[in-house]
Amino acid sequence: xxxxxxHFGPGLLIxxxxxxxxxxxxxxxxQAVIDLETIYWLIRGEWPVHRVLHTILGGVLAGTLVAxxxxxxxxxxxxxxxGAHHLLASEVxxxxxxxxxxxxxxxxxxxxxxxHADIMPFRPFSSHNPLFHVVDVGYLHLGCVAAGVLGLxxxxxxxxxxxAAKSGTx
Numbered sequence: 001x002x003x004x005x006x007h008f009g010p011g012l013l014i015x016x017x018x019x020x021x022x023x024x025x026x027x028x029x030x031q032a033v034i035d036l037e038t039i040y041w042l043i044r045g046e047w048p049v050h051r052v053l054h055t056i057l058g059g060v061l062a063g064t065l066v067a068x069x070x071x072x073x074x075x076x077x078x079x080x081x082x083g084a085h086h087l088l089a090s091e092v093x094x095x096x097x098x099x100x101x102x103x104x105x106x107x108x109x110x111x112x113x114x115x116h117a118d119i120m121p122f123r124p125f126s127s128h129n130p131l132f133h134v135v136d137v138g139y140l141h142l143g144c145v146a147a148g149v150l151g152l153x154x155x156x157x158x159x160x161x162x163x164a165a166k167s168g169t170x
Contacts, residue, residue, distance in 0.1 A: 003035040006141050007104075007111055009148030014103060023091045023100030029120030030063035030104030048118035054109045055123045063105025067097040108133045114140050 009124050011027040041049040052058040059099045075092035082088055090096065109121040113131035135143075 003039075006144040007031045007108060009051040009072065009144035009146070009151065010107060010111075011100075011104065012151030012155070014151070016151040016158065018099070019158060021069070021096055021099060022103070023067075023093075023096040025088075026063075026067050026097045026100035027104040029102045030066040031108055032060075033066050033103065034059055034062050034108045039122060050109075050112060050116055050119045053118050054112055054116075054121070055107055056121050057124070058169045059105035059107075059109045060102055061105065063101035063103070063108075063118050064098065065101075066104070067101030070097045070101070111140070111144070115126050 005135060008028060008031070011024050011031075014022050014027070015024040026103065036048045037051060037053040041047075041051065053062050070092045071094050075089070075097075078086070078092055079089045093101075109119060110131060113119045113121040113129050114135055115137045116134065117132055119129055119132075121129060
């Protein structure tokens with residue numbers, strides 16, 4: 001299924017740990033942009049459906065372009081609407097956006113490489129996929145969900161500590 005939400009789980013965990021140094025929304029946008037390639041080839045009915053953007057090089061390039069777009073186009077809109085210090089505005093600052101985009105672009109072909117035979121994550125250097133079925137797909141999905149749940153817990157704990165520190169009760 002294109003644009004699988006399973007990819008978001010590891011992103012939530014990274015967001016929980018890295019907080020303001022990682023843009024979860026740029027991570028998610030990079031996942032969606034990479035899967036536009038799959039949607040395109042599925043609509044055309046042409047195999048393979050995972051091509052250039054489902055390689056490490058293609059994914060990182062896509063994630064970088066998504067990050068630059070978020071910083072240049074979305075950032076000014078969010079800052080104008082919510083203010084420069086709003087949490088959403090911090091999601092599109094240069095460093096967090098680049099980190100989210102690059103990690104999103106890197107993780108996508110690696111995760112998909114585990115479950116799709118047509119992915120060649122190391123192309124153009126190799127047409128082999130050493131990741132295919134290295135982990136059972138059910139365990140892969142379970143791991144992504146577990147990462148997301150753990151990430152949400154970490155995010156909530158940080159939020160509660162931050163609120164307690166602001167109010168002087170922590």
